[in-house]
Amino acid sequence: MALKIASFFSGIGGLELGLERAGCAVTFQCEAKPFCLNILQQHWPKIPRSTDIRRVKNEDVPDSDVWTAGFPCQDLSLARMGTRSGLRGSQSGLFHDFVRLLRGSLPRAVVLENVHGLLSSHGGRDFTIVLKALDELGYGLAWRVLNSKDFGVPQQRRRVFIVGVHRDAKSAGEILFEPECSDWNASTSRSNEKKSPSLFQKVVGNARKGPLVKALAHCVYAESARHTGTDWSRNYVWYPDGRVRRFTPNEVERVQGFPDNWTLPTHADEIAADRLDSLRYHAVGNAVTPQVAAWLGQRLIQVLEEPLHTVGGVKEAVEANRVAA
Numbered sequence: 625m626a627l628k629i630a631s632f633f634s635g636i637g638g639l640e641l642g643l644e645r646a647g648c649a650v651t652f653q654c655e656a657k658p659f660c661l662n663i664l665q666q667h668w669p670k671i672p673r674s675t676d677i678r679r680v681k682n683e684d685v686p687d688s689d690v691w692t693a694g695f696p697c698q699d700l701s702l703a704r705m706g707t708r709s710g711l712r713g714s715q716s717g718l719f720h721d722f723v724r725l726l727r728g729s730l731p732r733a734v735v736l737e738n739v740h741g742l743l744s745s746h747g748g749r750d751f752t753i754v755l756k757a758l759d760e761l762g763y764g765l766a767w768r769v770l771n772s773k774d775f776g777v778p779q780q781r782r783r784v785f786i787v788g789v790h791r792d793a794k795s796a797g798e799i800l801f802e803p804e805c806s807d808w809n810a811s812t813s814r815s816n817e818k819k820s821p822s823l824f825q826k827v828v829g830n831a832r833k834g835p836l837v838k839a840l841a842h843c844v845y846a847e848s849a850r851h852t853g854t855d856w857s858r859n860y861v862w863y864p865d866g867r868v869r870r871f872t873p874n875e876v877e878r879v880q881g882f883p884d885n886w887t888l889p890t891h892a893d894e895i896a897a898d899r900l901d902s903l904r905y906h907a908v909g910n911a912v913t914p915q916v917a918a919w920l921g922q923r924l925i926q927v928l929e930e931p932l933h934t935v936g937g938v939k940e941a942v943e944a945n946r947v948a949a
Contacts, residue, residue, distance in 0.1 A: 627925055630688035630731070632677055632722055633695050636663045636887055636907045638880075639737065642917025643692075647925055651686040659903045662889050677721045682728035690924060691726060694737040694912055695719045723757045730761065733796075733928060735920065736786040737912055740769050743784060754786065764793025766800045773823075775915040777881040779841045780824075783912070785920065789928070799923045834863030841879045844909045873904040881913045 630652040631640050640650045653673040655661050664673060674680045685691075695718060726734060736754065743751050758765055765788050772781035789795040823840035830836070842858040861875070862868045874884045887904040889895070895903070 627690055627921075627928060628686070628688040630685050630691045632691065632693040632725075633718070634660070634664055634673070635694060635911050636660050636882075637667055638882070638912035638914050639692050639694060639735075639917045640668070641882070642912070642914035642919075643921040643924075645914065645918040646921025648690070648921050651688045652684075654680060657907075659889070660907055662891075663887055663907065666890060667886075677718055677725070680721075680725060682725055685725065685729060688731055689928065690733045690735060691729075691731045692735045692737070693719070693722050695722060719754065720757075723761070726758075727761055730790055732790055733799075733924065734758065734763060734786075734788040735924075736788075737783055740782045740784045743769075758786070758788045762791055763788030764791065764796045766793070766796040768800045770916050772881065772913040772916055773840060775881075775913065775919060777879070777913050777915050778839065779844060779879045779881075779913070781843045781880075781913060783916070785916075787920075795927050798927045799920070802923075832864065834865075834867075835861045836863065837861050844876060844880055873901055873908070876905060876908045880908050880911055881915045882908065882911070 626647055626649040628651045629640065629643050629648045631637075631650060632654045634640065634653040634655040635657075637653070640653070644650060650668060650671055653664055653668065653671055654675075654677050655664060655673065656675055656677075661673070661675060664671075672684075672686070674684060742754070745751065755765060755767075765786060767784060767786040769782050769784050772779045772783075785800065787796045787799045789799070824838055824842070826839035827836050828839050838859075844859065859879070860868055860870055871879065873887065877884060877886050887907050889900075892900055
């Protein structure tokens with residue numbers, strides 16, 4: 625039986641897309657932004673969803689093995705100008721509403737994703753609040769910063785992932801950390817060895833006609849000091865004749881690991897072109913890289929499937945967790 629996934633702060637479904645590729649099944653989504661809701665409806669037309677986590681009740685969420693939450697990063701991001709509000713902010717503070725729901729259902733496992741600025745927000749106090757909230761609910765925890773470039777995606781994108789397994793810290797660690805070395809682990813450098821050039825300096829494309837791009841894109845932000853949706857003062861396309869342009873929405877989707885036109889709504893002709901591009905840039909910049917989510921899904925299945933079967937199935941496992949709490 626496939627692991628059932630309930631998604632909160634779903635965005636355009638990057639986590640769900642990757643988890644489904646790994647063999648999981650999506651049961652529920654929650655997202656507030658109208659544009660993202662339209663994209664979710666296009667790709668998951670039969671999935672029940674809510675538009676406001678503050679109004680969601682536990683009975684609204686189908687029984688699920690894993691709850692995921694890429695809770696808003698606006699108040700935590702290092703790309704944000706000025707003081708970061710952290711978990712006291714109006715957006716990132718919605719994490720507390722997620723915890724309220726989590727307390728009432730206690731799914732077998734939980735997966736959180738956010739910018740790595742969460743680790744340093746308010747001197748680490750916000751990260752401590754997150755860990756303490758999950759620990760008090762009985763979740764054994766592990767966390768790790770994963771970079772999209774290590775999963776075959778041409779983008780430097782560091783995100784912190786927190787995995788909690790109810791009453792089972794060992795499984796949480798096994799999900800996020802492999803005992804074996806993967807081919808994307810950095811090799812040990814040798815003394816006097818010439819330093820490899822940065823992939824940001826490597827250029828790919830047609831040298832005579834263009835287009836030309838950096839082999840590795842800088843992190844695609846939805847919110848940045850230079851607010852264009854793609855921060856294209858760093859990420860851009862150029863041609864030998866001197867022309868320079870920003871990435872198209874499809875190119876940003878590719879850099880983020882999505883299929884072409886993932887964020888192109890069926891009613892695109894009803895939205896002004898500039899406005900549509902901006903909405904797509906925002907949505908992709910806020911998304912989870914599907915390839916990272918697919919790897920995580922494989923790990924979840926590998927570690928959690930056997931424990932679920934040994935206690936008699938999904939419903940029995942959920943009920944056992946409630947009793948243990």
